[in-house]
Amino acid sequence: MDSYDFKDLESKWQTQWDTSGLASCDINSSKTNFYNLCMYPYPSGDLHMGHIRNYTIGDVITRYKQKKGFNVMSPMGWDSFGLPAENAAIKTGIHPKKFTEERIANMKEQIKRLGSLYDWDREVAAHDKDYYKWTQFLFIKLFENDLAYKEDAPVNWCTSCKTVLANEQVIEGCCERCDADVEQKNLNQWFFKISEYSEELLKGLDEIGDWPSNVKAMQENWIGKSQGAEFSLNILDTELKFSVFTTRLDTLYGMTFAVLAPEHIVIDKILDISPNSDEIKEYIRNSKLKSEFERMSISKKKTGIDTGLFVSNPINGEKLPLWVADYVLVNYGTGAIMAVPGHDERDYEFAKVYNLKILQVIIDENHSINIDDKPFTDRGILINSGEYNNLKSHEESSVEILKHLTMNGIGEKKTTFRLRDWLISRQRYWGCPIPVINCSKCGLVAESLDRLPVLLPEIDDYKNSKDSPLAKSKDFVNTSCPNCGTESKRETDTMDTFVDSSWYFLRFLDSNNINLPFDKEIINDWLPINQYIGGVEHAILHLLYSRFFVKALRDIGMLDVSEPFHNLFSQGMINFGGTKMSKSKGNVVDPESYFATHGADALRLYILFMAPPSDGVEWNDGGIEGTKRFLNKVWDNFEKLSLLEIKNQHEEDLEIIRKINQSIYSITKHLDKFEFNTAVSDLMKINIELTNFLGNSTAISQETKEYITFNICTLLYPFAPHISSEIYYLNTNQNIADFTWPEFDEANLTNPTFELVVQINGKKKHTIIIDTGTTKEEAEKICEIEFQIEKKNYKKIIFVEDKIINFIG
């Protein structure tokens, strides 16, 4: 039996918070702003434990910061464009809009049932025309500022979703969404120039607030800065030349051949003159048949084809063969390399396959290393390198050789990045239409702003085949050029849904603005977001794209901040049966049933208590029983407390007052450090103290009673807001939400006594309870009296006040 009726009580308080507008944020308040944001969800229809964890953490922060006197902004909305609704439409014929909005309604109910505070007046949904109108507006701004462009490029094509994907959405050669193979296709597609911001995106990571180190590391890896040099190679007996990029200029004397990627543009010209043209064509055809994953897999034996042509090594004029091989990637560096098999594992492997010359130009200090079995990639000194012999490898010699190349106009210092431009076109229906018109006279023209939004057309069949589904609507496709009025055709692709989520946090701040996506002053006032909370799965995609978006909008002049998210917190995943919960595995634990059986407060407490919030954790059904029991005990304790007689003096109450004071100190500290599991444990401890106090008391002073009630209810409030509100109201007729967070009394943190540990030669021998602040001399005396430890028998005595005494002998 439960001590209290959590169902009625929770719904009562949720209504109270709703009607009193506890979550609504007045952006003009005189208090200090605190923008606390949980990542808005894709409306899958059902809340899962990951959402619960995310939104519980977010709400703890919201309520805590409100009590700390901040003007807290905590909005919520929907990442509501995307494939599931469209796939459902293909299957069942239900319109994606209807499908999506039903799920939003359902999910919103569940979120409310958790009791989290959200300013629903600011709610946005990516699929809403009043939202995507502004997504299109921002696209046009990027287009006008040369940050969006359309280009023919080799792109990733998911064979199952039948759409192109961004590099970030390809995991080990497969589609991150459906796991199907991803092919390379040459298509004309829209890109955002994120690569223009590579350096700034990298640097920003050092200037940003508190982010998990792994997320920073993942972004660093993804941006992949690499510093080196670029120089050109002439193809002998021709006018042709091409550039290569290297980070190991120090190994230039060890270059024994050069390699072009099969897609390298110079190959077209080589085909006219190479004695092996047919073989090269055949090789290129074959490597195009391979999937990206196949080509990239390291285990595969390297292949290539000799062009029969030669290049000359710019440092010594040596004549070296030119090969084509698909272990060289066209879209990294220059798509061509100088091959140094003696000091590069990949080149070594390739040289072994085709019996190419391997030359050692670096040796270790002891001159003992040779390259008979494997290349030498470590540091050492140069040999066989002309005037550079005996220089240190890597930096020193690279600098010297670079000087030579630069002076002779052959090469220059160069930094490359792994990050490539963001491919945003999707050949799908349920997304934001790209607001561009293809005019036969004017070329690609942005839709005029007064004709926005470009509405998604109604179509009968959502399947995409060769073209995007939008191409099926003649009314949609055929339009006039906003420039010259000529009959023209619209773009039929929609945008990657990550475009929608790259700016939703801006719209929240000004969601009802009908003239602009947002007001610049409001954004400057509220950004960066003080605390952003979400899953680590967005470490690269969403977080990198959003950072880019804010920087781009800054350069366009729409806002004045450089980073959207100051502090980031990534909560760990909740697993069940050893793996990630998922419908396909049938191991989903449904949060909704716990609302009915245990209540929102118990679920919130358990999800916080089960592990440090950044750790992954296994769902355990028994655990939630524990937090439920705890809440029942708190309830019972306050019933007992209310029955105590009131007396005047309160000397007996000093201990419980001190314990509560210690809890204020400890819980505040844990909250500031996101240590919610230990904060909940502190709440359990103080309740045990209260139980003990009540067991020994028949009467209490009014003052103590109020102190206990106010502080325990306040400390509990961010974690279990319903029950704490109810208890406080029953005892005082007041709303706990109206009061500020308690300050602890610095002077009343230490206990009057403590347990002294008595060690002999570092081993614990006794413990004894003595007064706090006991001096070394007094402690020695106590040890002599109590344990017959005589000071004179020991060489040295270590004493740490209020902790330990150690006799060394």
Next chain:
RNA sequence: GCCCGGGUGGCGGAAUUGGUAGACGCGACGGACUUAAAAUCCGUUAUUCGAAAGGAUGUGGGGGUUCGAGUCCCCCCCCGGGCACCA
């Protein structure tokens, strides 16, 4: 291979940052209440020797620093996550 995290009872996890390892919770065992069960309450619960008092061992393994190490330093092993033919 490279980059981030981690490794503490049967389980989830604590440990004031160098000072009693195992808080808090789950589970288990014993007891009370009950005709009985559930719920609740009380107790025990790192391992090991011992009837007990008490002793020994113990934070992945091995070394080191220190009066004292889960915590600091060096070497190694294992697990989770990310990236990976990036020149």
